[in-house]
Amino acid sequence: MKNILIIGFVWPEPDSTAAGNRMLQLIELFLENNYNISFASTASKTDKSYNFDKLKIQTFDIELNNSNFDLFVKKLNPDIVLFDRYLTEEQFGWRVAENCPNALRILDTEDLHFLRYARQEAFKKDKELSLEFLINDITKREIASIYRCDLSLIISTFEMKLLVDTFKMNESILCYILFLLDYVDLNTIHNFPTFNEREHFITIGNFKHKPNWSSVIYLKEVIWPLIRNKLPNVDLHIYGAYASEEILQLHKKNEGFIIKGWAKNVEQVFKKAKVCLAPLQFGAGLKGKLIDAMLYGTPSITTSIGAEAMHCELLWNGFIEDDPENFALKAVELYTNKKKWEESQTNGVKIINHCYSKNTYGVTFLNKLETTKSNLEKHRLNNFTGLMLTHHTLKSTKYMSKWIEEKNKN
Numbered sequence: 239m240k241n242i243l244i245i246g247f248v249w250p251e252p253d254s255t256a257a258g259n260r261m262l263q264l265i266e267l268f269l270e271n272n273y274n275i276s277f278a279s280t281a282s283k284t285d286k287s288y289n290f291d292k293l294k295i296q297t298f299d300i301e302l303n304n305s306n307f308d309l310f311v312k313k314l315n316p317d318i319v320l321f322d323r324y325l326t327e328e329q330f331g332w333r334v335a336e337n338c339p340n341a342l343r344i345l346d347t348e349d350l351h352f353l354r355y356a357r358q359e360a361f362k363k364d365k366e367l368s369l370e371f372l373i374n375d376i377t378k379r380e381i382a383s384i385y386r387c388d389l390s391l392i393i394s395t396f397e398m399k400l401l402v403d404t405f406k407m408n409e410s411i412l413c414y415i416l417f418l419l420d421y422v423d424l425n426t427i428h429n430f431p432t433f434n435e436r437e438h439f440i441t442i443g444n445f446k447h448k449p450n451w452s453s454v455i456y457l458k459e460v461i462w463p464l465i466r467n468k469l470p471n472v473d474l475h476i477y478g479a480y481a482s483e484e485i486l487q488l489h490k491k492n493e494g495f496i497i498k499g500w501a502k503n504v505e506q507v508f509k510k511a512k513v514c515l516a517p518l519q520f521g522a523g524l525k526g527k528l529i530d531a532m533l534y535g536t537p538s539i540t541t542s543i544g545a546e547a548m549h550c551e552l553l554w555n556g557f558i559e560d561d562p563e564n565f566a567l568k569a570v571e572l573y574t575n576k577k578k579w580e581e582s583q584t585n586g587v588k589i590i591n592h593c594y595s596k597n598t599y600g601v602t603f604l605n606k607l608e609t610t611k612s613n614l615e616k617h618r619l620n621n622f623t624g625l626m627l628t629h630h631t632l633k634s635t636k637y638m639s640k641w642i643e644e645k646n647k648n
Contacts, residue, residue: 239274243316243341245300246279247326249287253504254479255444256526257348260393261322262288263418264346267600269293276314280329286479286500302329303642312337317611320344324351324383331386332631332639342611345387349523350397352377357520357543358448372404381405384412385624386631388617389610391415391603393523394547411621415603417529418596422587430535430583431509433576439465439569440511440536442477442501442527445485449521450478456517456562458488458495464566466494469573475511477501508534513556513573516540517565524548529594531555532586537579539569550593555586 244265250258268275277290278298290297300307311319311334319334319341321327327345334341356371365371384390384407391413392398398414401407441457443450454476462474473494478485481499489497501507508514514531518541528548531538537556545558557568572579610617618625 239272240317241274241276241314242268242318242320243311243314244275244277244320244322245326245330246277246281246322248281249277249279249283251284251286251479252288253502254286254500255447256524256529257322258288259526260348260417261346263596264320264391265293265295267418267596267604271604273318276316278310300330303639303646305640305643307333308337316341318342318344318607320346321383321387322346323348324380327383327387328379331383332628335386335628340614342389342607342614343387344607345383345390347380347384347390347392347397349393349521350380350400351522352380353397353400354449354520354522357522361452361520369404381407382627382631385621386628387411387624388614388621389413389606393417396547397522408621410617411624413603413606415599416524417526417594418600419529419533419590419594420596422533422590424584424587427535427583427587433512433579436510436512436536438472438511439474439513439515439573440477440507441474441515442504442507442530443516444480445478445482446480449518451485452520453516453518454478454485454488456519457515460562461515461517461566461569462493462495464563465569468566468570470494472573474515475507477507504530505534508536511536512579513569514538515569516544517562518544529590532590535583535586537572537582537586539565539572541565548593549589552589552592553585554582555589556582 250261252258252262276296278300360367360371477498479500514536539557541560559565
């Protein structure tokens, strides 16, 4: 049994975020393949944090800039250490490299943070995405983190292509692994509430996530009035964790714009809704809300950013529209056209089975993990940039951290 330590920037919240759901999928894959898992984080738990006791996973609270971590990780002596984003690797990667040099270091990017940030900045300035936006400080930090790790998990084919073609990264240190889902029998959709049994539109997403917040504002100001004009008796239910006062003030019952807050049962929320709206204007990675829509038989309408790398060029489970007027028209069509709605529902199941097979991608990932681990010395020698960055990080970050630790003692 191999030991794996996962260091989380936060404690996973699979009922609130796609990132939390993704982490739980990876954990379940490791458990199914007899890995012994420990999870550690500097963050405080919330009422939405996943209870790892269910899975009999040991958890540990760790501190930043504290050499106690060195003693902890030496004693644990993991075979594999997984960082859940580049920020975590920056904080603890050098300590792992120094104290457990033979441990395979994995970075789960979740999505490329620098791509999301670049798109957000381009959106603000009403410009196309270009190197002007792609090359920023976050890019330098995140790509350096990818190089320092032995493997980095990339969730989107678009992001793989960006790293390889634009930033000239070697594919040997990258591993494409998207959401890992079980096969869905097409007959399953016959057990879902039908077209006539469902009502209203839904949009969902953690409000701390800027693409979600922007999407809700876009719906409120532009798209929803167009839909509501055509369907005056239909409401839009907006779900999401961490709704701020600013979000709550958008609630307008007379306009059918209903802020619902955190969804305690995502499955039931989706199964009651007729259509999911996701007019994302920027972002990166794969969109958990759109996966949930497919899983629970709810056709959706999104933008090209929302659907990016999500459907393997198969027919979408609804429509993909960037123009707000066309988006609204297609929303009305999908809401009122039973035949199109049922076709879209079937398309969603086909996408899940073709693009997100746990059996296919899980096995590929584990094989790459084992191959890399068994040839770790050679693998690292072939990644000179990573060796160089690790060397300088050990020098600079190490002594900065020790200085902070000494300062905190005073």
